Amino acid sequence: MSTFVEPGSTATALLLLGRGTDPDSEKGVDCPGALPPASDPNLVERAWAAKKALGDRLFILGHHYQRDEVIQFADVTGDSFKLAQQAAARPEAEYIVFCGVHFMAESADILTGPDQQVILPDMAAGCSMADMAAAQQVEDCWDALVDAGIADSVVPMTYMNSSADIKAFVGRRDGVVCTSSNAERALRWAYERGEKVLFLPDQHLGRNTVVRELGFDLDDCVVYNPHKPNGGLTTEQLRQARIILWRGHCSVHGRFTLDSVNDVRERVPDVNVLVHPECTHEVVAAADRVGSTEYIITAIEEAEPGSAWAIGTELNLVRRLANQHPDKRIMFLDKAVCYCSTMNRIDLPHLVWALEELVAGRVPNRIVVDEDTTVNARHALDRMLALP
Ligand code: SF4
Secondary structure, eight states: OOOOOOOBOOSSOOOOOSOOSOTTSSOOOOOOSOOOOTTOTTHHHHHHHHHHHHGGGEEEEEETTSOHHHHTTOSEEEOHHHHHHHHHTOTTOSEEEEESOHHHHHHHHHHSOTTOEEEOSOTTOOOHHHHTSOHHHHHHHHHHHHHTTOGGGEEEEEESSSOHHHHHHHHHTTOEEEOTTTHHHHHHHHHTTOSEEEEESOHHHHHHHHHHTSOOOGGGEEEEOTTSGGGGOOHHHHHHOSEEEESOOOTTGGGOOHHHHHHHHHHSTTEEEEEOTTSOHHHHHHSSEEOOHHHHHHHHHHSOTTOEEEEESOHHHHHHHHHHOTTSEEEESSSBOOOOTTGGGOOHHHHHHHHHHHHTTOOOSBOOOOHHHHHHHHHHHHHHHTOO
16 A cells, blocks of 8 residues: 655754653653663664563563654553553563653552562653643642632542652542543543542643533633633632643644644545544544544554544654554654654663663662652552543
């Protein structure tokens, strides 16, 4: 069929993510130690050798947005929901090397046993969305809800893409974590327990889910801006709202526009537009199908040979799908490159370095969540894992 067409370089450099202003939220620090050069022709061989030497003591998790050079070493690949489940299901693995971003490794540490050590090959692999909700900002927001007299009727919910501190905040207040795979179920769970939801930190996933799946009007949603007094909202607006959306977004999925959708429909009249729910509401409303990364993968696997698909999600995944399904016409929704720059920080040199350190008996870049945060975040994560 057709060959995947690489999008052009973007004139606007993506932000270096994971360097938020709250040092206790998403940590972005340089990776210590001597990394092998990317030009080393033996990197693949070295990674396999280290993996073999570690045997069953090692379990490598790989997020779908990771580079191919890294994903080939993953024991399991998945979205953040599947990887959280997998981390919890391998109590015998001593080392869990997480090829993903910081908040995912934190969740793995929370869900695994005390004898298991979670390693992030590059500590600068953060997430700009997670950085958009700092612990103190969320506490201030809750105070605003208390002042408005509505806190008792609000169930807090956070997307998996948030720091352990935010998950712990939600857990302390009997809330739940969700992912893009189960946001609808988690929201239904929440509305059985309260009249309103505070949805952190991705406004688009929250808005898209309540409008598309729960039948809300856009007017039922308000956006809380942590950089404005009282979130930029009046007490009346807070009282009227059915969902209070945090003003956060994904820097990658936020790049797709209605113009991208209109443009591809003009160029490829029979195209199916398939996007992630972290895209803006206007993009989601204009798409043919919407779903999590696992949903996107399944949709392409089940698609008719010869069918055309423009996919609005991270480029590593779209390119991999195109390579895996040469009988389908798969294209990237945007004309410009759209990688998650922090996901991309986990490259083969960092993976080789981390694995060889483990073989040498040293544990590099261990992600440790403190006990109080773990206990409270775990409440919220366990509620998610128990959702029907
Ligand atoms: S794709 Fe978006 S939400 Fe996911 S890690 Fe990257 S910045 Fe964060």
